[in-house]
Amino acid sequence: MASTEAAVAPGLAPPPLTEEDTARSQDRSRVHHARRHSKRWYLMWLLVGPGILAMLGENDGPSMIAYAADGAQYGLGFFVPFIPVLFAMAFVCQEMCMRVGAVTHRGYGELVLQRYGRVWGWFGATDLTLTNLVTLVAEFISIRVGLAYFHLSAGVAVALGLALVAFTLSGGRYWRWERIVLGMALFNGLFLVAAILVKPHVGVIVSSLDFTPFPGGSFNTLLLLLASTIGATVTPWMIFFQQSASADKGMTPRDVKHGRYDTAVGAALAAIFGVGALIAGAALLVGGHQVISGIQGFAGAGFPEALKHVAGGAVGTVFALGLIEAGAVAILTISASTAYAAGECIGVAHSFNSSPRNALVFYAANAGIALLAAVVILIPGAPLLSIALNANVLATVLLPVSLVFMVMLANDKGLMGKWANKRSTNAIGITVIAFVGLCGAAYGIDSFLQTVHLIGS
Amino acid sequence: MKTEAPVTNGAHHSLDIQEQDLQPQERFEDELIMHLERDQFVAETSRPVPRAPLSTRAKAGLWALRVFVVLVSIMVIYTFIDQLH
Numbered sequence: 001m002a003s004t005e006a007a008v009a010p011g012l013a014p015p016p017l018t019e020e021d022t023a024r025s026q027d028r029s030r031v032h033h034a035r036r037h038s039k040r041w042y043l044m045w046l047l048v049g050p051g052i053l054a055m056l057g058e059n060d061g062p063s064m065i066a067y068a069a070d071g072a073q074y075g076l077g078f079f080v081p082f083i084p085v086l087f088a089m090a091f092v093c094q095e096m097c098m099r100v101g102a103v104t105h106r107g108y109g110e111l112v113l114q115r116y117g118r119v120w121g122w123f124g125a126t127d128l129t130l131t132n133l134v135t136l137v138a139e140f141i142s143i144r145v146g147l148a149y150f151h152l153s154a155g156v157a158v159a160l161g162l163a164l165v166a167f168t169l170s171g172g173r174y175w176r177w178e179r180i181v182l183g184m185a186l187f188n189g190l191f192l193v194a195a196i197l198v199k200p201h202v203g204v205i206v207s208s209l210d211f212t213p214f215p216g217g218s219f220n221t222l223l224l225l226l227a228s229t230i231g232a233t234v235t236p237w238m239i240f241f242q243q244s245a246s247a248d249k250g251m252t253p254r255d256v257k258h259g260r261y262d263t264a265v266g267a268a269l270a271a272i273f274g275v276g277a278l279i280a281g282a283a284l285l286v287g288g289h290q291v292i293s294g295i296q297g298f299a300g301a302g303f304p305e306a307l308k309h310v311a312g313g314a315v316g317t318v319f320a321l322g323l324i325e326a327g328a329v330a331i332l333t334i335s336a337s338t339a340y341a342a343g344e345c346i347g348v349a350h351s352f353n354s355s356p357r358n359a360l361v362f363y364a365a366n367a368g369i370a371l372l373a374a375v376v377i378l379i380p381g382a383p384l385l386s387i388a389l390n391a392n393v394l395a396t397v398l399l400p401v402s403l404v405f406m407v408m409l410a411n412d413k414g415l416m417g418k419w420a421n422k423r424s425t426n427a428i429g430i431t432v433i434a435f436v437g438l439c440g441a442a443y444g445i446d447s448f449l450q451t452v453h454l455i456g457s
Numbered sequence: 458m459k460t461e462a463p464v465t466n467g468a469h470h471s472l473d474i475q476e477q478d479l480q481p482q483e484r485f486e487d488e489l490i491m492h493l494e495r496d497q498f499v500a501e502t503s504r505p506v507p508r509a510p511l512s513t514r515a516k517a518g519l520w521a522l523r524v525f526v527v528l529v530s531i532m533v534i535y536t537f538i539d540q541l542h
Binding site: 016 | 493497498502505506511533534536
């Protein structure tokens, strides 16, 4: 598994070529050429993708609304340093996914299923499908919120989301899909533009780097904040997506260094843009009081409209466009992670480099889950606000199991050879799992006990 | 990756075939093959990896975590449904 060979060894008969091999090999030939001619920046350009997409895909609609809501409710203190810390945690997890994908050339779902048994593989896929469906509903709502600012209806949001899925799936090449989504994902920077437009005091931002003031409110509110903010940075779909996408891209152990750069750049950009949404949201908090009360992030035009009243039409417009972009990119990446998991667990073709005829399950799962989520937001009276707010929390609660298997795979010497985790990586990984598990469980248990009136709020 | 039909017949090229004897299509395929690692081919990744032995302790730990996560998920979903009312 852990091979460092550059190519097929001479003398050995090559396996039969499929269309997937042909497409991947053409991409790899450019990587070989760039490496041979020491074109460092071109090589970087060829190898970036899965890391940036996983990180910016996670800066999705619910996450950006959550950051803006944190800013509007609590100001900048605590969250300005907390968001980068969470993305540092995400980097540790995602780097493992990339490394396992590059070394084994296999996705997370199929490795768990084959290495640890069908039960664990299907548990993981079920968790993923559940959280992805809930999150995808929230993404369509996010597009709807953004479009509502421009007086466009929910039907337009559904049509836009589904048209994007159909368009990106139409190429039959991983490279094409990745570059289109990557181009769209860069518009996540609109949240940074929104932050600059609200003209924040640099001194206030710098002074908040010491994690103070700590957010007030009840213990349950604090747990909800932690659980939803964690759910905004590390989720099960990212694990499935980055490992499978790294394998689909054709990354090899020689590319691990560039995979790390890709993941680190993605984490840095996601943290900067996330803090941008926080700063923009904090514009609604003047003198410690929320100037517009009762903002419902997912109701009507919500935040963009509120920002327009407080900071001007340009900020509202940029924030609304940012929400549309965040929702659209996440629909594409989250649907892709579902498709990879479906193909890997069923044991059929699962690659963007395969045609729909040869990878029917992969393409059907990709489009099907997006379609299902789109149908939900068109149901009259569906509890969209509650679904959107709980999407991140559910992801946080289910995350520890996925992370445990990730660490197990990354430690598997039989699969990874010399690319297996070092002790320091394991120590950080286990700390992340414990922290995520504790926050998610504490919120779930505390909320439940309050709901059944066993403890007071 | 498993059900896909090979594009070629899987013609294996023996070493004694000279470069100039290859047809353009074969040469193209050979060049492509050179850019992939052997274990990167669909034919190779379609072979399942062997099952890893898990100790009883590890199995018990995984099941405990699984049951715990399911219980907490049920609590979160219950709270979510309760909030709807």
